Amino acid sequence: MTATPPILTTDRLVLRAPQMADFEDYAALMQSERAIHMGGPFDREGAWYAFCHDTAQWLLMGHGALMVDVGDQTVGQVAINSGPLFPEHELGWLVYAGQEGKGYALEAANCIKAWARETLALPSLVSYVDHDNHRSRRLAERLGAALDPDAARPDPDDLVYRHW
Template identity: 60%
Template sequence: MSNSEIPTLATERLVLRAPVMTDFAAYADFLASERSRYMGGPFDTKGAWLTFCHDVACWHLFGHGALMIDLRTTGECVGQVGINHGPLFPEKELGWLVYAPFEGQGYGLEAARALRDWAFGPGGLSTLVSYCDPDNARSIALAERLGARLDPDAPRQDPEDRVFRHVAGA
């Protein structure tokens, strides 16, 4: 799958597009910050690079992966939303991150809804989960606003994670 085959999704306020190399600096800054603690961070540059490459490689290996979140009005990148998969994820995971200056404006919800809808439509998936650290109240609230339901029996890599299940058509 080439970058031109990775979908570009548009919402009222956002454009979700394939990651490019110029996205790495802001992404690495986020992963180096304390804000990444809910996803196994903080990460050094090597860890951030491996995670960034995973996000891109998922498209080529599985037909789904991460998209960067740009504001339609300015083109500024405000975060990332993705479908994670592979040996680190027991199930396909819908995940999101929003850079600090842009939190609290609904961008994560809008982007996650768009990628979830793509996954359940053209992406051909019937279920997704979101793994949430039990202390990450904002991500838990976002998963619930997306309509995901707590699935205590779902497999998880981290036994402490709360798993929220998204089901097509729910």
């Protein structure tokens, strides 16, 4: 298990550990209507708990969230999530307002998925997606995932997309 988050790179992106300076933009997303597909919107305290959860998984489980940077701008986050809130290891993503449609989530998710496959040696990953989140559904499919109707899910209304 690695408690130190890696720095992963693609041609355009740097995926790096969350920092305190990332919280304000993260909180803004989690407090907005954009968080509706993730159980939100949250109040500031709820956003803080989620941010801490995303970060603490590295120490506790050897994986967690990485912020997605393009140049000097953070455009979102990808993560390998697990623990008591997740029946299986989840590949998750979020993109900040104004950054959609640029391929950042696809590129970042493929990058952390490859890292997870190589480093964690998991038999599979899942993505829990709200039924009404059509953009995330399309992204899961573009990542090569297929619906798994028999998989356990944290929210009975979520769709589960299985990777690998």
